[in-house]
Amino acid sequence: MNSSMEISVEHAANGEQDSVLTDQVASPALDDEKILVSVEVCMTSSSTAREEDVKSAVERMLEKRSLSYSAGSIPVPAEDKFLTENVNKIQICDPDECEHNHKVLLFWQVKPVVHVYQLCEEGPGEELSGEDDLASFNEWMLPAKEFDGLWESLVYETGLKRRLLRYAASALLFSERGVNPCLVSWNRIILLHGPPGTGKTSLCKALSQKLSIRFKSRFTQCQLVEVNAHSLFSKWFSESGKLVAKLFQKIHEMVEEESCLVFVLIDEVESLAAARKAALSGSEPSDSIRVVNALLTQMDRLKSFPNVVILTTSNITTAIDIAFVDRADIKAYVGPPPLPARYEILRSCVQELIRARVIVPSQECGDDFTLPSFTVSRETPSQSQRPADIMARSLLQVAKDCEGLSGRSLRKMPFLAHAALTDPRCCDLTKFLCALVETARREVAEILSS
Ligand SMILES: Nc1ncnc2c1ncn2[C@@H]1O[C@H](COP(=O)(O)OP(=O)(O)OP(=O)(O)O)[C@@H](O)[C@H]1O
Numbered sequence: 001m002n003s004s005m006e007i008s009v010e011h012a013a014n015g016e017q018d019s020v021l022t023d024q025v026a027s028p029a030l031d032d033e034k035i036l037v038s039v040e041v042c043m044t045s046s047s048t049a050r051e052e053d054v055k056s057a058v059e060r061m062l063e064k065r066s067l068s069y070s071a072g073s074i075p076v077p078a079e080d081k082f083l084t085e086n087v088n089k090i091q092i093c094d095p096d097e098c099e100h101n102h103k104v105l106l107f108w109q110v111k112p113v114v115h116v117y118q119l120c121e122e123g124p125g126e127e128l129s130g131e132d133d134l135a136s137f138n139e140w141m142l143p144a145k146e147f148d149g150l151w152e153s154l155v156y157e158t159g160l161k162r163r164l165l166r167y168a169a170s171a172l173l174f175s176e177r178g179v180n181p182c183l184v185s186w187n188r189i190i191l192l193h194g195p196p197g198t199g200k201t202s203l204c205k206a207l208s209q210k211l212s213i214r215f216k217s218r219f220t221q222c223q224l225v226e227v228n229a230h231s232l233f234s235k236w237f238s239e240s241g242k243l244v245a246k247l248f249q250k251i252h253e254m255v256e257e258e259s260c261l262v263f264v265l266i267d268e269v270e271s272l273a274a275a276r277k278a279a280l281s282g283s284e285p286s287d288s289i290r291v292v293n294a295l296l297t298q299m300d301r302l303k304s305f306p307n308v309v310i311l312t313t314s315n316i317t318t319a320i321d322i323a324f325v326d327r328a329d330i331k332a333y334v335g336p337p338p339l340p341a342r343y344e345i346l347r348s349c350v351q352e353l354i355r356a357r358v359i360v361p362s363q364e365c366g367d368d369f370t371l372p373s374f375t376v377s378r379e380t381p382s383q384s385q386r387p388a389d390i391m392a393r394s395l396l397q398v399a400k401d402c403e404g405l406s407g408r409s410l411r412k413m414p415f416l417a418h419a420a421l422t423d424p425r426c427c428d429l430t431k432f433l434c435a436l437v438e439t440a441r442r443e444v445a446e447i448l449s450s
C-alpha cells in the first residue's frame with residue numbers, strides 16, 4: 001500500500017458529490033460532517049454493464065461492509081456475482097490529511113464518492129512529422145490502459161500530487177461554473193520543472209488519467225495529446241509551421257466538443273524558448289519566430305476553452321524565459337525524491353520482483369510477505385529481529401545511500417543489483433538486498449563522480 005497516494009477529501013456539508021474539489025477536512029465526528037473519500041472502480045474490459053448500475057452496486061456493497069478506510073485496493077466480494085463479473089478493481093484513495101494525523105477513518109465517518117470507469121485499450125494514436133518519422137505528437141483516449149496504476153506508482157515530497165489534483169479540479173470547476181476571468185483570473189496551465197528523470201512527464205500523464213476518472217460524470221470523453229516540442233522545433237521551420245497548424249487544428253476540433261475534456265502535454269517546453277531566442281538573435285531562419293509566436297497565440301486561444309488543461313514540463317530548473325510560461329498558474333519544482341519517497345520507490349520495486357517470483361523471501365517470512373512501509377519501518381524498534389524489520393533496515397540504508405538520485409535511477413537500481421548476482425536464477429530476498437546495498441553504493445559513487 002502506498003502511503004503517499006493522494007486523494008480528494010471533501011467536506012460533505014460544502015461539497016459537490018461528484019467533484020474532486022477539495023476543502024479542509026474537519027473532524028469527522030458529526031453526521032453532516034462526514035469526510036468524502038474517493039472510491040475508484042475499474043470495470044473489466046469485457047463488461048457491458050451500465051456505469052450507473054455498477055456505481056449503485058458498489059455503493060450498496062460499501063454500505064453493507066463495516067470497512068475502515070485506508071488507501072489501497074479492496075477485494076471485489078466473491079459472493080456478489082454482478083460485481084465479480086463486471087469489476088476488475090476497487091480502489092480506495094488515500095485520505096492523506098487524516099493519515100497524516102494518524103487518524104483511521106471508520107465507515108461511519110466516511111461518505112464514499114464512487115467513480116466508475118473502464119480503461120481504453122486502444123493505445124496511442126501517433127502523428128508523424130515526416131522525414132525521419134519522429135512522432136511530433138501522440139494522443140490517447142483516457143483513462144488509458146497504459147497509465148493504469150501510474151499515479152499510485154509515483155512518489156514525491158508530501159503534498160505535491162494533492163496540490164496538483166486540487167489545483168486542476170478548482171480550475172475545471174471555475175470554468176464549468178462560468179467564473180468571469182476578468183474578475184478572477186486563472187489559467188489552466190501547469191508547469192513542472194526539475195532535473196531529468198524525476199517523474200515530470202509521468203506525473204502529467206498520471207494527473208490527466210486521474211482527472212479523467214474523477215470528472216467522468218461531467219465529460220463523456222477525455223483525451224490526452226502529447227506534443228514533443230523538441231521534435232517540432234528541430235525541423236526546418238517551414239515544416240514546423242505546417243505541423244503546428246495541423247496539431248492545433250486537431251486540438252481545436254477536440255475542444256469544440258464541450259463534453260470532451262482535453263489535456264495538452266508539452267514536454268521539453270524549453271526548446272520553445274531556445275527556438276525563440278535563436279530566432280531573435282538571427283541564427284535561425286526568419287520565419288522561425290513566426291512559428292514560435294503562432295504556437296503561443298494558438299495556446300492563448302486554447303485557454304479560452306473551459307475544457308482544456310495545458311501541462312508543460314521542462315528540465316531547466318532556473319527561470320524559463322518564455323511568455324506563456326509566465327502565465328502558468330502552478331509552477332511546481334519536481335526534485336529528486338526525499339528519503340521517504342526513495343524508500344517507497346525501492347520498496348515497490350522489491351515487492352514487484354517478489355510478485356514476479358524473481359526473488360523469493362525465505363520461509364520464515366511466511367506467505368504473502370510485504371516489506372513494511374516507510375512510516376512503519378521508522379516506528380519499529382531498531383533492535384527488532386523480525387525478518388521484515390531486518391530487511392526494512394537494509395532497504396532504508398539503500399534509500400539513505402541514494403540521496404540525490406532521480407526516481408528514474410532508483411527504479412533501475414534493483415535491475416542492476418539482480419544483474420550483479422552470481423546465481424540470478426533463484427534469488428533469496430536477503431541475498432538480493434545485500435546486492436542492492438552494494439550496487440547502490442557503486443552507482444552513487446559513479447554518478448557523483450561523473
Ligand atoms: N518520483 C518518482 N516516483 C516513482 N517513480 C519515478 C519518480 N520519478 C521518476 N520515476 C520513474 O522514472 C521514469 C522516468 O520518469 P519521467 O520520464 O516521467 O521523468 P522526467 O522528469 O519527465 O524526465 P526528463 O526530464 O528526462 O524528461 C518513470 O517511468 C518512473 O517510473
Ligand SMILES: [Mg+2]
Binds near residue numbers: 201202267
Ligand atoms: Mg520528461
